[in-house]
Amino acid sequence: MKRVIRIQTSGGKVPPQAMQQLQGAGLNAQEVVNLINNRIKQVAALGFQNLNIEVEYDDSSKRVLRINIDYPPITDIILKVAGKDSPSHQAGKEIIGDIPLEKLAEVALIKIEELGSKSFKSALKQVVSTCRSIGLTVNGKDPKEVIKEIDQGAYDELISKYEKNINPS
Structure with missing residues:
Protein backbone atom coordinates (compact mmCIF):
# COMPACT_ATOMS: atom_id res chain seq x y z
CA MET A 1 0.00 0.00 0.00
CA LYS A 2 1.32 3.43 -0.96
CA ARG A 3 1.70 5.99 1.79
CA VAL A 4 2.91 9.59 1.82
CA ILE A 5 4.88 11.55 4.40
CA ARG A 6 4.70 15.32 4.04
CA ILE A 7 7.70 17.34 5.16
CA GLN A 8 8.45 21.05 5.15
CA THR A 9 12.09 22.02 5.09
CA SER A 10 13.27 24.71 7.43
CA GLY A 11 16.41 26.73 6.81
CA GLY A 12 16.99 24.68 3.67
CA LYS A 13 17.24 21.38 5.56
CA VAL A 14 14.96 18.56 6.61
CA PRO A 15 13.94 19.17 10.26
CA PRO A 16 14.66 16.56 12.99
CA GLN A 17 10.97 15.74 13.50
CA ALA A 18 10.81 14.58 9.87
CA MET A 19 13.61 12.10 10.63
CA GLN A 20 11.39 10.68 13.36
CA GLN A 21 8.45 10.42 10.95
CA LEU A 22 10.57 8.60 8.39
CA GLN A 23 11.98 6.22 11.00
CA GLY A 24 8.49 5.62 12.39
CA ALA A 25 7.40 4.54 8.90
CA GLY A 26 10.24 2.00 8.85
CA LEU A 27 12.27 3.84 6.21
CA ASN A 28 16.02 4.42 6.21
CA ALA A 29 15.58 7.99 7.44
CA GLN A 30 19.18 9.10 6.94
CA GLU A 31 19.22 7.86 3.36
CA VAL A 32 15.94 9.65 2.54
CA VAL A 33 17.09 12.88 4.22
CA ASN A 34 20.38 12.77 2.31
CA LEU A 35 18.48 12.34 -0.98
CA ILE A 36 16.20 15.29 -0.16
CA ASN A 37 19.02 17.56 1.02
CA ASN A 38 21.03 16.77 -2.11
CA ARG A 39 18.07 17.64 -4.36
CA ILE A 40 17.21 20.90 -2.58
CA LYS A 41 20.68 22.28 -1.89
CA GLN A 42 20.81 24.43 -5.05
CA VAL A 43 17.43 26.06 -4.52
CA ALA A 44 18.05 26.45 -0.76
CA ALA A 45 21.34 28.22 -1.55
CA LEU A 46 19.31 30.76 -3.54
CA GLY A 47 17.34 31.62 -0.41
CA PHE A 48 14.30 29.38 -0.82
CA GLN A 49 14.46 27.81 2.62
CA ASN A 50 10.95 26.43 3.20
CA LEU A 51 9.94 23.82 0.65
CA ASN A 52 7.11 21.31 0.79
CA ILE A 53 8.15 17.73 0.11
CA GLU A 54 6.22 14.50 -0.26
CA VAL A 55 7.90 11.17 0.27
CA GLU A 56 5.80 8.42 -1.28
CA TYR A 57 6.67 4.92 -0.11
CA ASP A 58 5.40 1.36 -0.18
CA ASP A 59 4.24 0.42 3.32
CA SER A 60 4.83 -3.30 2.87
CA SER A 61 8.34 -3.19 1.37
CA LYS A 62 9.38 0.03 3.19
CA ARG A 63 10.78 1.27 -0.12
CA VAL A 64 10.71 4.91 -1.23
CA LEU A 65 8.84 5.15 -4.52
CA ARG A 66 9.10 8.87 -5.20
CA ILE A 67 10.25 12.11 -3.63
CA ASN A 68 8.26 15.08 -4.89
CA ILE A 69 9.61 18.54 -4.13
CA ASP A 70 7.38 21.57 -4.55
CA TYR A 71 9.90 24.05 -5.93
CA PRO A 72 9.11 27.77 -6.29
CA PRO A 73 7.80 28.97 -9.68
Missing part, protein backbone atom coordinates in the same frame (compact mmCIF):
# COMPACT_ATOMS: atom_id res chain seq x y z
CA ILE A 74 10.41 29.14 -12.43
CA THR A 75 10.14 32.93 -12.76
CA ASP A 76 10.84 33.36 -9.03
CA ILE A 77 13.98 31.23 -9.29
CA ILE A 78 15.21 33.04 -12.41
CA LEU A 79 14.61 36.47 -10.85
CA LYS A 80 16.46 35.42 -7.68
CA VAL A 81 19.41 34.10 -9.73
CA ALA A 82 19.45 37.33 -11.75
CA GLY A 83 19.36 39.41 -8.54
CA LYS A 84 16.05 41.06 -9.43
CA ASP A 85 12.97 41.58 -7.27
CA SER A 86 10.31 41.74 -9.94
CA PRO A 87 9.87 41.10 -13.66
CA SER A 88 9.61 43.70 -16.40
CA HIS A 89 6.30 45.54 -16.57
CA GLN A 90 6.57 45.66 -20.38
CA ALA A 91 7.87 42.30 -21.50
CA GLY A 92 9.69 42.48 -24.81
CA LYS A 93 10.24 46.24 -24.48
CA GLU A 94 11.77 46.78 -21.05
CA ILE A 95 14.99 44.90 -20.24
CA ILE A 96 15.61 44.60 -16.50
CA GLY A 97 18.90 42.73 -16.70
CA ASP A 98 21.03 39.98 -18.18
CA ILE A 99 21.69 36.44 -16.99
CA PRO A 100 24.37 33.96 -18.04
CA LEU A 101 23.18 30.80 -19.80
CA GLU A 102 25.12 28.69 -17.28
CA LYS A 103 22.90 30.06 -14.47
CA LEU A 104 19.82 29.15 -16.49
CA ALA A 105 21.21 25.64 -16.92
CA GLU A 106 21.28 25.40 -13.11
CA VAL A 107 17.63 26.50 -13.01
CA ALA A 108 16.72 23.94 -15.68
CA LEU A 109 18.41 21.24 -13.61
CA ILE A 110 16.29 22.19 -10.60
CA LYS A 111 13.04 22.30 -12.59
CA ILE A 112 13.57 19.55 -15.21
CA GLU A 113 11.21 17.03 -13.64
CA GLU A 114 8.45 19.61 -13.28
CA LEU A 115 8.92 20.92 -16.82
CA GLY A 116 8.22 17.48 -18.25
CA SER A 117 10.88 17.90 -20.92
CA LYS A 118 12.13 14.88 -22.83
CA SER A 119 15.72 16.15 -22.66
CA PHE A 120 17.86 18.62 -20.75
CA LYS A 121 18.23 20.64 -23.96
CA SER A 122 14.46 21.17 -24.25
CA ALA A 123 14.23 22.02 -20.51
CA LEU A 124 16.96 24.63 -20.96
CA LYS A 125 15.11 26.12 -23.94
CA GLN A 126 11.95 26.42 -21.83
CA VAL A 127 13.87 28.23 -19.09
CA VAL A 128 15.55 30.55 -21.62
CA SER A 129 12.19 31.39 -23.21
CA THR A 130 10.84 32.40 -19.79
CA CYS A 131 13.54 35.10 -19.61
CA ARG A 132 11.99 37.01 -22.51
CA SER A 133 8.64 37.29 -20.73
CA ILE A 134 10.24 38.73 -17.59
CA GLY A 135 12.58 41.15 -19.34
CA LEU A 136 15.94 39.43 -19.15
CA THR A 137 18.52 38.98 -21.87
CA VAL A 138 20.72 35.86 -21.88
CA ASN A 139 24.46 36.28 -22.40
CA GLY A 140 23.64 39.81 -23.61
CA LYS A 141 21.27 38.54 -26.33
CA ASP A 142 17.55 38.23 -26.91
CA PRO A 143 16.43 34.84 -25.54
CA LYS A 144 14.96 33.96 -28.98
CA GLU A 145 18.45 34.26 -30.47
CA VAL A 146 19.93 32.08 -27.70
CA ILE A 147 17.30 29.39 -28.37
CA LYS A 148 18.33 29.36 -32.05
CA GLU A 149 21.98 29.00 -30.98
CA ILE A 150 21.02 26.09 -28.69
CA ASP A 151 19.25 24.41 -31.62
CA GLN A 152 22.35 24.93 -33.79
CA GLY A 153 24.53 23.17 -31.22
CA ALA A 154 26.43 26.22 -29.95
CA TYR A 155 26.01 25.13 -26.32
CA ASP A 156 26.18 21.34 -26.63
CA GLU A 157 29.21 21.14 -24.32
CA LEU A 158 27.38 23.07 -21.58
CA ILE A 159 24.26 20.93 -22.08
CA SER A 160 26.15 17.64 -21.81
CA LYS A 161 27.86 18.88 -18.63
CA TYR A 162 24.46 19.42 -16.98
CA GLU A 163 22.82 16.28 -18.41
CA LYS A 164 25.23 14.25 -16.26
CA ASN A 165 23.75 15.87 -13.13
CA ILE A 166 20.09 15.07 -13.70
CA ASN A 167 18.62 13.58 -10.53
CA PRO A 168 16.39 10.55 -10.82
CA SER A 169 13.13 11.09 -8.94
